[in-house]
Amino acid sequence: xxxxxxxxxxxxxxxxxxxxxxxxxxxxxxxxxxxxxxxxxxxxxxxxxxxxxxxxxxxxxxxxxxxxxxxxxxxxxxxxxxxxxxxxxxxxxxxxxxxxxxxxxxxxxxxxxxxxxxxxxxxxxxxxxxxxxxxxxxxxxxxxxxxxxxxxxxxxxxxxxxxx
Numbered sequence: 001x002x003x004x005x006x007x008x009x010x011x012x013x014x015x016x017x018x019x020x021x022x023x024x025x026x027x028x029x030x031x032x033x034x035x036x037x038x039x040x041x042x043x044x045x046x047x048x049x050x051x052x053x054x055x056x057x058x059x060x061x062x063x064x065x066x067x068x069x070x071x072x073x074x075x076x077x078x079x080x081x082x083x084x085x086x087x088x089x090x091x092x093x094x095x096x097x098x099x100x101x102x103x104x105x106x107x108x109x110x111x112x113x114x115x116x117x118x119x120x121x122x123x124x125x126x127x128x129x130x131x132x133x134x135x136x137x138x139x140x141x142x143x144x145x146x147x148x149x150x151x152x153x154x155x156x157x158x159x160x161x162x163x164x
Contacts, residue, residue, distance in 0.1 A: 039132050039149075041094040046124040046134035046146055049097065052076055052088050053106075053136075053144040059085055060108035069106040071099075095126045100164035106138065114142040121153065125162035133159055 010018075053069060056078040060067040063080070070077050074097075078086040090097060099122045107115040114120075116138060125133035135147045148155050 038126065041091075042124055042126050042132050042134065043149070045090055045095045045097070046136060048088055049076065049090070049122065049124065050136055050144050050146045052078060052086065053138060055086055056106075057108045057112050057114075057142050057144070060110055061112045064110040066110065067108045069104070069108070071103055095124050096162065098123050098125070098162060098164055108142055112142045114138060114140055116140050119153075121164035123159075123162050123164045128162050130159040130162065133162055135159070135164070 056067045056069045059078065065080060067085070068079050070079070074090045074092050076088045076090065077084055099120060101120060104120055104122070105115070106120070109115070117140075119140065120138040122136040122138070123133060124136065131150045134149055135151070135153050136144060137147065137153045138144045145153075147153050150159055151157065152159055
């Protein structure tokens with residue numbers, strides 16, 4: 001289509017073609033972006049919980065006193081016998097946190113070891129979507145470890161459910 005020399009701008013057909021292309025790009029990008037945000041929420045909660053456990057362990061060593069990690073609903077609390085040191089509230093709409101043993105009763109000693117009889121497994125999951133779930137383990141030695149997304153604590157076996 002030819003235009004006079006002094007004419008600038010877009011024709012209606014060019015404008016419609018650009019709008020259609022933008023619509024197609026948005027139709028592809030928006031679901032992927034929503035999934036990315038969802039994965040980010042789950043990972044943030046998993047890392048926050050791991051950080052809370054590491055904080056409790058380090059405080060037990062520094063203070064040379066037992067530090068307790070307790071859970072009441074969505075609130076996780078790190079405390080001494082007399083005061084609360086740190087408290088985290090997790091959004092249950094973004095992720096579900098389940099532990100084995102449940103409820104998780106964990107006390108770190110002054111040497112940094114845990115009061116657990118065996119390794120505790122904590123699963124952070126949303127809507128039973130195992131591809132985005134995380135497993136967090138706490139050993140008897142007191143160390144906590146966040147494992148690869150979607151895999152069990154051996155980092156080889158795929159999660160079968162959101163229950164630890």
